[in-house]
Amino acid sequence: MQIPDPTTLADLEALAVRVATECGRLITDERPTALGVHHTKSSAVDVVTIMDQRSEELASRLLHEARPQDGAYGEEGLATTGTSGVSWVVDPIDGTVNYLYELPAYAVSVAAVVGDVAVEGAWRPVAGAVVNPATGEVFSAHLGGGAHKRVGDDVVALQASPADTLAMSLVGTGFGYDADVRRAQGAVVAALLPQCRDIRRLGSAALDLCHVADGQMDAYYERGLHPWDMAAGWLVAAEAGVEVRGQGGGPAGATLTMAGAASVLDELTPLIGG
Numbered sequence: 001m002q003i004p005d006p007t008t009l010a011d012l013e014a015l016a017v018r019v020a021t022e023c024g025r026l027i028t029d030e031r032p033t034a035l036g037v038h039h040t041k042s043s044a045v046d047v048v049t050i051m052d053q054r055s056e057e058l059a060s061r062l063l064h065e066a067r068p069q070d071g072a073y074g075e076e077g078l079a080t081t082g083t084s085g086v087s088w089v090v091d092p093i094d095g096t097v098n099y100l101y102e103l104p105a106y107a108v109s110v111a112a113v114v115g116d117v118a119v120e121g122a123w124r125p126v127a128g129a130v131v132n133p134a135t136g137e138v139f140s141a142h143l144g145g146g147a148h149k150r151v152g153d154d155v156v157a158l159q160a161s162p163a164d165t166l167a168m169s170l171v172g173t174g175f176g177y178d179a180d181v182r183r184a185q186g187a188v189v190a191a192l193l194p195q196c197r198d199i200r201r202l203g204s205a206a207l208d209l210c211h212v213a214d215g216q217m218d219a220y221y222e223r224g225l226h227p228w229d230m231a232a233g234w235l236v237a238a239e240a241g242v243e244v245r246g247q248g249g250g251p252a253g254a255t256l257t258m259a260g261a262a263s264v265l266d267e268l269t270p271l272i273g274g
């Protein structure tokens with residue numbers, strides 16, 4: 001995997017911030033008053049709204065205008081191969097169910113990655129941004145540049161939480177949309193709950209990872225994520241000093257994504273079959 005030079009990485013982060021911010025503005029400012037479900041995907045509760053589609057179309061256009069030679073993949077069907085070695089992975093609304101219910105925990109996630117996004121473990125994020133338009137939080141990072149959170153004019157460098165035991169950790173997680181998968185995920189959470197400070201299920205994997213990066217959660221794990229759910233958040237967490245791992249200690253991916261202090265992940269791993 002060819003990593004872009006530091007100047008290009010900083011430019012990719014700036015572009016990710018601009019695109020995620022513009023999409024965030026779109027989904028708040030142009031949300032229809034009677035927003036309904038446009039269609040469903042993997043199950044009746046895996047919903048897509050018209051704004052997921054419009055946000056992905058806007059991201060696709062802005063990225064193509066800025067860097068036409070890059071690939072681009074998105075949750076709602078965007079799939080364009082490129083020639084530059086850089087691809088964009090876009091979640092036009094991560095936390096769509098929260099967005100539908102007007103719970104302020106949804107985000108636009110835009111990441112630049114290198115490698116083959118279609119193959120678990122064969123790609124990595126190199127720059128990215130996660131924007132929560134409901135709170136005005138802009139999380140961003142590029143490889144080697146640290147992770148930052150901007151709210152209005154305030155910019156803070158993110159630093160991982162100091163929690164180093166599972167017993168003292170607030171652990172975030174998430175669930176898939178398939179009932180059988182959720183049954184198994186619920187059983188894992190039931191066994192974990194007595195062993196940690198508490199569990200949170202916010203409903204946006206991108207924000208979960210950013211919250212571990214800024215110390216609002218101590219650890220996070222989830223199975224079944226797609227690259228667009230976690231690419232930008234993975235990098236934000238890693239650049240904040242958080243350990244990000246996958247199944248068997250490999251790279252984060254669909255099989256497993258976990259984030260937190262190394263000592264906390266060591267305790268968490270056997271409990272979640274990692």
Ligand code: IPD
Nearest residue numbers: 093094095096174175203204205
């Ligand atoms: C979902 C959210 C949720 C996670 C699911 C994801 P979506 O993404 O990130 O927190 O638990 O696994 O699919 O569908 O809202 O883009």
